[in-house]
Amino acid sequence: MVNQRNIEDLCICCGSFQIHTQHPLFDGGMCIPCKDNFLESFFLYGEDGxxxxxxxxxxxxxxLTCENPSCNRCYCSECVDALVNPGSSAKFQAMSNWKCFLCLPLISENGLLKKRRKWQENLKDFYNRESQRSLEMYKAVPAWKRKPIQVLSLFGDIEEELINFGFLENSSGNGKLKHLVDVTDVVRKDVEEWGPFDLIYGCTPPIGQLSEHPPVWYFLQYYRVLQYAKPKVDSEKPFFWMFVDNLVLTEDDREIASRFLETDPVTMYEMCDEMVKNAVLIWSNIPYMKSNNSALASDWDLSLLAEDIQSLNDFSLWPTRLVNKCFIPLREYFQCFSKDHTS
Incomplete structure (x- = not known):
């Protein structure tokens, strides 16, 4: 604060001087351990959104939680007191309707905690540059520009999950969901007439559920329809996709899916009495899916895990039970209606 050292030469997360890169959101540096933690954790969301x-x-x-209805960010007292001013966290906590540092105007004075001028673009570049693989990301849409989400759901119905997160309401114009069980006769013209869509969801049937098609058929049909629905290459319109396997694909099938979708899956699971109750593999470009915190240990045998789950004789758990929290990041791109219809 007395110009003895440039803030960019200091890791604003932990105070280290071993700088690897710049913080994507605020003026300041970032060391390798903090960079890795940021990559894994930034898109995690709690059950409250x-x-x-x-x-x-x-x-x-x-x-500290931002009270801007279009924001869902939090800040720890350690960072606020160190970068803004000692005691600032208690001061902000006592305020009503506190707005966070990314919601405030660029010229706002908050000690050393200053947001970067184009932090949304910086965040995208940061992930593309620092991730082991490029993460397809879109610029967050300002709350006043967000439009209702248009969803195409193949095989698995996600209406309940979209309603729970406020994407669908009974009133007209509050989002649209088209659900298809059989897409054998669906052609490009059909998808173009139904769309344009913002999210394409698909899944394999649950373990133990009889089907006239082999499991890989669901993926190949999903991938075909996904190509019909994708926007043009130069389009900046946010477009998301997600395919969920309920551990019925073979190892070769999973390799095919990863090659076609150009990304590896993340495994999510439910625990009950220290036992995996249900698990799914998810391929997606939704930001949350980059987090390692949602993945199983890599040395788990998925085939044995599927057998253990099947032995529970509970086939009622549809994959959407596990992926609903992945929809929360979509609130940064599409209109979301609260239960009291005020947002």
Missing amino acids: YRPLCTVCCSGEIL
Whole structure:
């Protein structure tokens, strides 16, 4: 603060001087451990729809929550007190309708915690540059420009999940869901007439559910329809896709899916009495899916895991039970209606 050192030469997450890159959101540097933690944790969301970790350091406790209806970010008292001013976290906590540092205007004075001029673009570039693989991301849409989401759901019905997160309501114009069970006769013209779509969802049937088609058929049909629905290459319109396997694809089938979709899957699961109750593999370009915190240990045998789950004799768990939290990041791109119809 007395110009003895450039803030970009300091990791604003932990205070280290071993700088690897710049923080994507705020003025300041970032060391390798903090960079790795940021990549894994930034898109995690809690059950209440808020990010449970600090926006600056992606850790921390005693969190301040932004009260802007279009924001879901939190900040830890350690970062706020260190970068803004000692005691600032208590001051902000006592305020009503507190707006966070990314919601405030660029000229706002908050000590050393200053948001970057184009932080949304910086975040995308940061992930593309620092991730082991390029993560397809879109620029967040300002709340006043967000439009209702248009969804095409293949095989599995996700209406309940979209309603729970406020994407679908009974009133007209509040989002649209088209659900198809059989797409054998669907051609490009059909998809273009139904669309344009913002999210294409598809899944294999649950373990133990009889089907006239082999499991890989569901993926190949999904991939075919996905090509029909994708926007043009130069389009900046946010477009998301997700395919879920309920552990019925073979190892060769999973390799085919990863090659076609150009990304590896993440495994999500439910635990009950220290036992995996249900698990799914998910391929998606939704930001949350990059997080390693949602993945199983890589040395788990998925075929044995599927057998263990099947032995529970509970085939009622549809994959959407596990992927619903993945839809929360979509609130940054599409209109979301709260239950009291005020947002």
